[in-house]
Amino acid sequence: MTATQEAAVAAPGRPAPVRPPRRLLPTKRTRFHLLLMTPAILLGLLVLGYPLYLVISASLKDIGILSPSLLASAQTTTQNYKELGSDPSFTQAIRNSVIYTVGSTIPAGVLGLLTALLLNQKFRFRRVFRTLILLPWAVPTVVASFLFLWVLNASYGVLNYILKQLHLINQYIPWLASPHWALVGVIIPTVWKSYPFFCLLILAALQTIPAQLYEAAAVDGAGAWARFRAVTWPGISPAVYLAAVLQALWAFREFEVIYPMTAGGPAGSTQTLAIYLYNEAFQFFHLGYASALGVVTIGICVIFVAIAYPRMRRNLSRS
């Protein structure tokens, strides 16, 4: 201890501290870093790499039930992908997925932004409110799903009751029973479940904005809106962007909200790509076709990420 302490104390005074030979250290250190990465890499290969390999090869085979031995013996074909082109359910699923993704991400983002701005103000019991407002995020997805199945019930649902009492509607809305409303019906719980995610990321970003910037803006006589445009928005826009990208990716593949509520019905009106995939695989045992749907889903997401990533990266490195 004394010797090392001496070295540490002496080090700042000396112009060139004694270091071990440079070439040896990095390799040892790199090896150490790789060692620390190993569990994560193994996990990734085992539980993400292998499934991906299976799915891609299954999508190129004409098989019903997925099993490794069948996979090896089945003929390779591009039939599954060709079928996609002439399948009206597929086109509808893509349309539903896009509406569902955009329709839930934007309201969730707005609600998340408003709640985050509120929670960033100083007021009494702020911490309690922060916990409460973020709480829907911690509600298990399927619980949120069947809770809204009840709240949106066409005959006994409390939402219809309240809307009617407030004279906003004359007749009860069959939220989940009509093809017109069903997509709205599954978007509502999705927004409720996911606005805290935006709130959280935006709140975190708000806290990194220096108070001096607001003071300076106030001195310059900037009003609330001008302060928001000049100080707040530049500070939080990278977080909003990041949250929107992550949320959209999540919503595009969402299964647990929609499936327990409607299983894709009525008349396929809530059948997104993820639901269609599940129904094809587990109800009709069209494994090859389901895998092809999965590969297309991944493809769309990868293109989306490829478009979104450069700006995300720029945002991140700037802050």
Added chain:
Amino acid sequence: MVLSADPRAAQAAKAAQTAPRRRRARRWHWLVLAIALTALLLFPLYWMLVSSVDSISSLFSVNLSLLPNFGDLGSYAEIFRNYQVGLWLVNSLVITAGSAALSIAVAVPAGYSLSRMKIGGDVAGVIMLFTRVIPGTLLVLPFFIMFSRVNLLNTLLSVIIANTSLIVPLAAWIMKGFFDRVPVDIEEAAAIDGCGLWRTFLLVAVPLVKPGIGATGIYAIVLAWSDYLFPKTLLLSPSHWTLSVGAVSLIGEHTVDWNGLMAMGTIGVLPMVLAFAVLEPYLVSGLTAGATVG
């Protein structure tokens, strides 16, 4: 307040006197707004609680009462009697604790080395995003095959491993953000003091990122507790089910026991409320680092 001959100071003193009053008034209106918004946003949860203790007849009445009338407290006793709710609760707890522990054990070292390696930032970001492009419904089948091959099907461990694989990428990315904030100088000083790489990592770097571990922990807990798809497909016998899977099984083809279902939902949410109340502070501070540092 001391009187001063300097008019500027007097003005400042006056401003200081009125400012807090104005600020306090504004704080009140924020509080009112917060109460209104919270009431609106948490109404569904309130309704779940009300529905779980109301009698069936009042739930299906034309004139709903928005206040609980505690007509039927027996729904809780009933679901515990009719279903293996206690067992499901334990299973959920085991899976959640296991997933959180394993995720932290894997993500903390991974985040550290991502932070210390030059290409770490891009690698972490791309991997994190990449795992977010694969539909869960697509992973379920290969997982089923894999786990049946190694005889882990119908075990809680299979769900823990499946959960961990999806939690680790984002968790490692969050942890990388935290380790980025630990100055390398501290580690170099430790190295000069004769600390080995392992000891530098475990005794110097890790204690400095405790809030990050908290953030990763709550993220893992929320995700694992909420998970439905993996336990639904990997756990075959009802005695191995989790709360989520058990709850959905209450939804029948034609009839739904809304009382029981809402009671089940309340039981499913309560542990998260507790975990959230304790761990929530880590969440915001955790993401402050994770979200802003690439």
